[in-house]
Amino acid sequence: MCPGLSHQGHRDGQRGGEGVVELGERLEYKKMLLTGDDAVAYAVKQSRVDLVAAYPITPQTVIVERIAEFAANGEFEGEFVPVESEHSAMSACVGGALTGARVFTATASQGLALMHEILYAAASMRLPMAMAVANRALNAPLNIHNDHSDIMGSRDSGWIILFSESPEEAYDRVIQAFKISESVDLPVAVNLDAFTLTHSAEIVRMLPDEVIARFVGRPPRRPTLLDERSKSFGLMALPDTYQYFKDDHYRSMEESPPSIRRVEEEYKGISGRSYEPIKKYALEDADVVMIMLGSYAGTARMAARRMRSEGHKVGVLSLGWYRPFPKREILDAVEDADTLVVMDRALSYGAPANPLMTDIITMLYEAGMRKRIINVAYGLGGGEFTEDDARTLLEYALKEGPRREFFFYYGGRE
Amino acid sequence: MMEEFKPVRSIFEIPRKERLAPGHRACAGCGPMIAIRQILLVSPEEPIVVNATGCVEVATSVYPQTAWIVPWAHVAFENSAAVASGVEAAMKSLKRRGGIDKERPVIVFAGDGGTFDIGLQALSGALERGHKMLYVCYDNEAYMNTGIQRSSATPYGAWTTTSPFGKVWPGKRERKKDIISIVASHGVPYTATASIYHWKDLMTKVRKALSYDGPTFLHVYAPCNRGWRFDPSLTVEVARRAVETRFFPLYEVEEGKYRITVPVPKPRPLEDFLSIQGRFRHLLRPEYREALETLKKMVDDRWTWLERMATATSKS
Numbered sequence: 001m002c003p004g005l006s007h008q009g010h011r012d013g014q015r016g017g018e019g020v021v022e023l024g025e026r027l028e029y030k031k032m033l034l035t036g037d038d039a040v041a042y043a044v045k046q047s048r049v050d051l052v053a054a055y056p057i058t059p060q061t062v063i064v065e066r067i068a069e070f071a072a073n074g075e076f077e078g079e080f081v082p083v084e085s086e087h088s089a090m091s092a093c094v095g096g097a098l099t100g101a102r103v104f105t106a107t108a109s110q111g112l113a114l115m116h117e118i119l120y121a122a123a124s125m126r127l128p129m130a131m132a133v134a135n136r137a138l139n140a141p142l143n144i145h146n147d148h149s150d151i152m153g154s155r156d157s158g159w160i161i162l163f164s165e166s167p168e169e170a171y172d173r174v175i176q177a178f179k180i181s182e183s184v185d186l187p188v189a190v191n192l193d194a195f196t197l198t199h200s201a202e203i204v205r206m207l208p209d210e211v212i213a214r215f216v217g218r219p220p221r222r223p224t225l226l227d228e229r230s231k232s233f234g235l236m237a238l239p240d241t242y243q244y245f246k247d248d249h250y251r252s253m254e255e256s257p258p259s260i261r262r263v264e265e266e267y268k269g270i271s272g273r274s275y276e277p278i279k280k281y282a283l284e285d286a287d288v289v290m291i292m293l294g295s296y297a298g299t300a301r302m303a304a305r306r307m308r309s310e311g312h313k314v315g316v317l318s319l320g321w322y323r324p325f326p327k328r329e330i331l332d333a334v335e336d337a338d339t340l341v342v343m344d345r346a347l348s349y350g351a352p353a354n355p356l357m358t359d360i361i362t363m364l365y366e367a368g369m370r371k372r373i374i375n376v377a378y379g380l381g382g383g384e385f386t387e388d389d390a391r392t393l394l395e396y397a398l399k400e401g402p403r404r405e406f407f408f409y410y411g412g413r414e
Numbered sequence: 415m416m417e418e419f420k421p422v423r424s425i426f427e428i429p430r431k432e433r434l435a436p437g438h439r440a441c442a443g444c445g446p447m448i449a450i451r452q453i454l455l456v457s458p459e460e461p462i463v464v465n466a467t468g469c470v471e472v473a474t475s476v477y478p479q480t481a482w483i484v485p486w487a488h489v490a491f492e493n494s495a496a497v498a499s500g501v502e503a504a505m506k507s508l509k510r511r512g513g514i515d516k517e518r519p520v521i522v523f524a525g526d527g528g529t530f531d532i533g534l535q536a537l538s539g540a541l542e543r544g545h546k547m548l549y550v551c552y553d554n555e556a557y558m559n560t561g562i563q564r565s566s567a568t569p570y571g572a573w574t575t576t577s578p579f580g581k582v583w584p585g586k587r588e589r590k591k592d593i594i595s596i597v598a599s600h601g602v603p604y605t606a607t608a609s610i611y612h613w614k615d616l617m618t619k620v621r622k623a624l625s626y627d628g629p630t631f632l633h634v635y636a637p638c639n640r641g642w643r644f645d646p647s648l649t650v651e652v653a654r655r656a657v658e659t660r661f662f663p664l665y666e667v668e669e670g671k672y673r674i675t676v677p678v679p680k681p682r683p684l685e686d687f688l689s690i691q692g693r694f695r696h697l698l699r700p701e702y703r704e705a706l707e708t709l710k711k712m713v714d715d716r717w718t719w720l721e722r723m724a725t726a727t728s729k730s
């Protein structure tokens with residue numbers, strides 16, 4: 001039984017504790033009905049975080065509120081700093097990380113955009129930290145719903161970027177994020193889709209406090225502002241040295257996969273839940289593979305399952321890791337497919353292709369693979385995407401068509 | 415809550431241990447550097463320094479060298495107060511968890527641009543949240559690092575590259591922002607102005623500020639010979655005349671009480687201050703007489719206001 005979870009009776013009554021499930025002798029968890037935001041807040045509480053500096057924005061708000069609640073009740077041991085902006089949230093996280101403390105923030109959309117400047121500093125100063133991004137569209141027009149424009153705008157800041165597809169995965173990935181970031185000295189962003197994940201309650205199998213505490217441990221020692229011998233951080237580098245810093249940062253990202261894998265494997269050891277760079281559904285002999293990021297992958301898998309039962313060779317691949325980009329894994333998985341349907345929930349205006357499409361095409365070109373590829377911009381600003389929508393697209397892809405295609409798919413409107 | 419602090423009364427009371435190394439790349443006679451050296455010398459404990467982008471930062475930290483003999487961090491231009499908030503809060507948690515024995519003092523050094531303008535929001539946030547830190551704004555009255563552009567700390571009538579004087583403009587057309595009132599209105603326990611010529615006053619204020627358990631703020635006048643257009647040998651003299659002409663009054667606001675710490679019963683003519691700086695010299699020409707009068711009136715009005723505040727708040 002997990003002592004940290006003994007309190008109940010939250011305002012919406014969503015989170016009544018269910019029975020304790022024992023997995024063999026070692027594994028034990030408690031089933032809770034949690035939204036993605038709640039799940040993230042619990043993950044932060046259990047990960048022995050020293051500093052949370054965050055600013056509210058829909059749909060991330062509940063994360064911040066819940067952590068404040070924990071702090072108010074003495075259940076969160078770290079410091080909660082309710083900053084006056086996201087720019088300051090990220091700045092305070094950088095300051096906290098410079099002392100060697102474990103830090104966390106969460107944001108979305110406009111907030112992530114406001115942090116933009118400091119995201120680069122956090123990453124190139126090689127500061128471990130975790131951030132949850134409740135993916136939401138960017139103004140204009142104002143829209144609080146889900147797409148991936150926010151994180152795509154921060155794509156090149158040098159953060160490790162992970163995607164989750166359920167509240168439980170958000171919980172798991174946030175816990176892992178601390179350990180990953182501390183093992184590679186890079187900050188980690190965990191994405192969870194606005195509303196579809198942040199505000200939808202699902203069963204989360206929460207692990208006991210002690211198990212998580214042992215898993216994350218204390219942050220390993222690294223150079224800090226508190227060292228015996230004074231150190232300077234964030235120096236200016238002239239052109240003769242600047243590039244070495246960037247080279248070093250770039251390489252650390254390139255070399256991060258084994259460390260991320262190790263954390264995923266260790267986490268499997270304590271949770272029985274396995275995470276990998278990509279999620280594969282029915283790919284073995286698939287003619288058409290739909291490639292996706294985030295929560296709509298589950299919807300597409302439902303469509304694929306039904307179509308498989310009807311004899312159509314379709315599959316779904318979704319990315320758990322976005323940066324570093326799991327090239328090898330994707331290539332292996334789609335090698336035999338004829339057609340890829342690359343689903344983008346963000347645009348890159350005037351570019352040769354949208355963000356995910358650009359990655360996929362580059363990767364295929366490097367590997368010498370030529371395939372028919374359909375790039376679909378969909379689900380922008382919360383645009384609906386149902387099982388029928390996934391089916392429509394997959395059926396379209398099964399038919400003959402041009403080698404390259406791009407279109408907007410509005411979903412649920414026809 | 416306030417601890418005991420030791421005022422600085424003579425030069426022999428200043429610790430010898432330097433915390434800012436010589437050989438940094440600031441201009442000869444750089445006022446901000448003098449201010450920072452003075453401040454660091456008298457901090458009772460070794461502080462952690464957070465520095466905003468600006469002259470001081472770029473002149474002291476070109477990789478692989480650093481002029482800082484204390485722990486030092488720079489992140490960006492507008493966020494030093496937020497970075498310092500994070501440092502301070504994280505230390506609290508680390509202490510609670512047994513990771514460290516005690517929290518260290520945190521001192522921010524930010525220019526007038528990084529404080530009055532782009533960093534004002536982060537500063538306000540940190541003051542309101544009550545983080546224990548000493549925030550020092552070294553005021554050289556313009557964005558010097560980017561080449562002498564106006565800030566909201568640039569005084570009326572001053573020439574800068576974005577407030578040039580010409581047939582229509584007298585130099586800067588707007589008054590200097592009153593940062594101390596803004597800071598004081600957050601209800602912080604201690605805030606003061608200071609200047610490098612009046613070093614005992616400055617050093618005492620540093621110790622007093624650091625003795626408070628909460629956010630404190632110093633607005634330190636720090637002449638810049640490059641930007642103000644005077645000979646590098648005159649930096650301290652310019653700072654002195656700013657006070658002696660009442661152009662930059664030295665005062666403090668302690669627990670809501672205003673006190674002029676360096677009274678100026680017989681001010682020197684303002685021209686004594688203006689005439690030794692290229693940025694103001696045009697004001698002495700006949701065609702800018704009106705602007706000169708405006709500036710003089712601003713200086714007088716401000717002093718009168720201060721005296722009134724001191725009188726009004728001394729009775730309790």
Ligand SMILES: Cc1ncc(C[n+]2csc(CCOP(=O)(O)OP(=O)(O)O)c2C)c(N)n1
Nearest residue numbers: 467468469491525526527528556557558559
């Ligand atoms: C967000 C942002 N905007 C603009 C700049 C460019 N910039 C760097 S330093 C500076 C002016 C600094 O002025 P101040 O704070 O007064 O310090 P000083 O250089 O005068 O010491 C400016 C505009 C920047 N670094 N970051």
Ligand code: SF4
Nearest residue numbers: 440441444469638640
């Ligand atoms: S320009 Fe002014 S503030 Fe900057 S280093 Fe030179 S003297 Fe100092």
Ligand SMILES: [Mg+2]
Nearest residue numbers: 525526556557
């Ligand atoms: Mg300045």
